[in-house]
Amino acid sequence: MLHAPEVRQCGPSEVELIRRDDGVMIVRSPHPLPPYHRSMTDRLDHWAAVAPDRPYLAERDGTGAWRHVTYAEARSLARSIAQALIDRGLSPERPLAILSGNSIDHALLGLGAMIAGVPYASVSPPYSLASTDFTKLRAILGVLTPGLVFASSGAMFARAITATVPEDVELVVSEDALIDRPTTPISALLNTPAGPAVDAAHAAVGPDTIAKLLFTSGSTGDPKGVINTQLMLTSNQAMINTAFPTLAEEPLVLVDWLPWSHTYGANHNFGVTLMNGGTLHIDQGKPLPGLIEETVRNLREIAPTAYYNVPKGFEMLLPYLRDDADLRRTFFSRLKFLLYAGAALSTVVRQEYERMAIAERGERIPMFTSLGSTETAPSALSVTAKACAPGVVGIPNVGVEMKLVPSAGKLEARIKSPSITPGYWRRPDLTATAFDEEGFYRLGDAVRFADPDDPEKGFLFDGRIAEDFKLATGTWVSVGPLRARAIERLAPLIRDLVIAGHDRDDVTALLIPDLAACRSAFRADAAVSDAAILGSAVLRAQIAERLAALNAGVHGSSFRIERALVLTEPPSIDAGEVTDKGSINQRAVIARRAALVEELYADELSDRVILPAGHGEHA
Structure with a gap:
């Protein structure tokens, strides 16, 4: 059982378990899914009205100082972008493609696209910057058929753009215009006056409107465009807030590097910030030699209220926290919990964070994990006060049904909920095979009971079926x-x-x-x-x-x-x-x-x- 401070941070522990004669089991929460919003940008309207001057997004400028954009400013700028996209005739058939990494301009473009009802795709920067033949980028843009492509720096992305972006597609950059083809500065979009067309477009956005397309990283296959609807995003945020009720108690403060080309950063972390009126400090560091130092620099200055990372990130941060008392003091000063996802975290790393938290705060700060995928928007299972042993990925969120199908001595997990994707962009063949005969999404993961006699103690990840x-x-x-x-x-x-x-x-x-x-x-x-x-x-x-x-x-x-x-x-x-x-x-x-x-x-x-x-x- 978790200590008292941790119990308050978790949602309901109860589960219903239905056993069928064929060995299949259905696991679900008996609690209903709370009401959720029409669209994520409704939350932008809400916070711009309720807390207009609260910082929403922050990034370091060229001098190293933090540049902030408030909720009111973000709403105004996003509406200008929405008008610019409407003027250019962007649509699901001609969506917005973003080639570069996390930035305020990137965020505003995504918000503007959602206001206009235009899908957008944040393409992973390594497909442009680390690739030598641009095969994956070319394939992604081929299936997208974008009407506009954005990159933070024309110079940095010039090779990829020249190799993959058709001449008739408009290019927008934050800086460094291309020399050999026309380029539009982002300021042209930000300075577009928003008119009645923006209000009409936003009013037409509904649960089934495509918010974004996220291309899966292909850990067991080639990248494919996962359709993310507004229903997926808003219902999943309701699930996350139910699983972690402290998220809504006070404005979040995040320092986050996780890329918006992937669901963890794009939907979970960006989403919980917007959902709960928090402040997201964009961290240009990464858990890599030579880049982790930027993360350390940011965490010396900004004390997060929650910290999300992948296991490698927690591992690489550990020696800096161990050796730097000021960093350690700031990092733990108002931290409510840590959450890792994407891979297993070693017991040694978990124990070291626990030891430091107790030394700094006199109490254990919980370190949670969860289970989900790009197709589940992303959260499907979350920990509770009872399902919290090391390695336990939790129980199904409220509103989620998990079907367990015996497969080669394991239990294959399949998911049904409002936050499941309707399918893959322009790939009906993949969509057809992604769901079973009852409409459950085939997650591809196996799980096992932490305690076969008590399903409320949650589940352990048991590997990828395909591997x-x-x-x-x-x-x-x-x-x-x-x-x-x-x-x-x-x-x-x-x-x-x-x-x-x-x-x-x-x-x-x-x-x-x-x-x-x-x-x-x-x-x-x-x-x-x-x-x-x-x-x-x-x-x-x-x-x-x-x-x-x-x-x-x-x-x-x-x-x-x-x-x-x-x-x-x-x-x-x-x-x-x-x-x-x-x-x-x-x-x-x-x-x-x-x-x-x-x-x-x-x-x-x-x-x-x-x-x-x-x-x-x-x-």
Whole structure:
């Protein structure tokens, strides 16, 4: 049971469990979904009227100072943009595409599009900036057929624009106009006087109006445009506020880097800010070497009331919090909870945050997680006072039904709720296969009961159904849990790994190293090459010892990793091996690195293959 401060922050714990004769189960909350709003931009109107001078959005300007936009200013500017989009004839057939990352201009364009009833798509910046062939960006713009494309900097995005944006599509930039084609400054849209057409367009927005298109990162497939309606967004915000009632108690203060090209940042964090009249400080840092320092700088100045991140973000922030008393004091000073999503968080990291919170505040600050997807807008399951053990992703939100279907020894989760997408943009084939015969969305995740005798204790994530495979013995390998265990054991030297073994006798792994961590661990100076570090006997010995510890006391071939190989070439975004948010596409890596997989199963093992310590000369 959570301590008293945490109980107040959680929604209802009760669930109904219906068991069918065929083994299928339905799990849902007995509590009704509260009323929700017509559109997200109704909340902009509300806060502009109720708290017009409250800061809504903030970002650092060229001098490093914070630039703020109030709710009243945001509403006025968004309405000007709405008029500009209406004047240009933008529509669902000619939507708005945004190529660059989070910024105030980006936010205002999205709000203006929603007021006008024009769908918009925030395309992940790595598709423009990290790609060499722009294959994914070209495919996305091809299916979108945008009527207008925005980029924060014409110079920064020039190569991608030249390669993928048709000449007849208008380009809008915040700065650095392109030299070789016409470019419209964002100021032209911001200075457009809003007229009666804006009011008429906004009045016509309804629950089924498409708010945005979010292209999934393709962790198990190619990106596809997920339709996000106003109904999805507003009903999901009602679910989130029910799950975390303290969100509505006082204005939120967020410091957030999570990209608006993905549902966590775009719908959850941007949404809870607008829903509850909060202030969102746009963090240009990221959980990467050389960029995490900007996040630290921002958190030294701004004390968040809630903090959302991915596990890697919490991990990279940890040493700074541990070593900097001022940062630690500010960070925890008014923090109500932390929430991670997207992957598993190690027990060590969780315990360290708990220890620091108790030292700073004299009480435990809860660290929550949840389960959902782009197609669920995103929240489907949330923790409660009862469903709160480490790793528990919660119970179905109010308004959500979860169908559990037995599948290869697991329970496949399927979801039905008002916040489920109606389908994929211009892909009726994918839409048809996304839902089962009862209209439940196939989430693709497996879950298991935290306590089979008490469903109110919630569910644990049990891996992605599509990633699991059988060994030659017919034994199923549950990739998600094994991968999570292995990453925790091999960290920080290994940041991710790919599990192999389909139709083989045992399980092996391709290891993706964390070069910065390896250099630090072995005190390697800049003169030592990456190849030398990755091929060193010291690293191999460390990995061998950790593999042995991973396998210790574990019986059953599906739970053990018998051989491993360190990748010297990082996963490629162009080849689909890694998504723009850093997730590894297991199947793509296995396919592209087939020769390395064969090396792991060769009769005579190469010197690159690592065995668990105590299991042969290659260890």
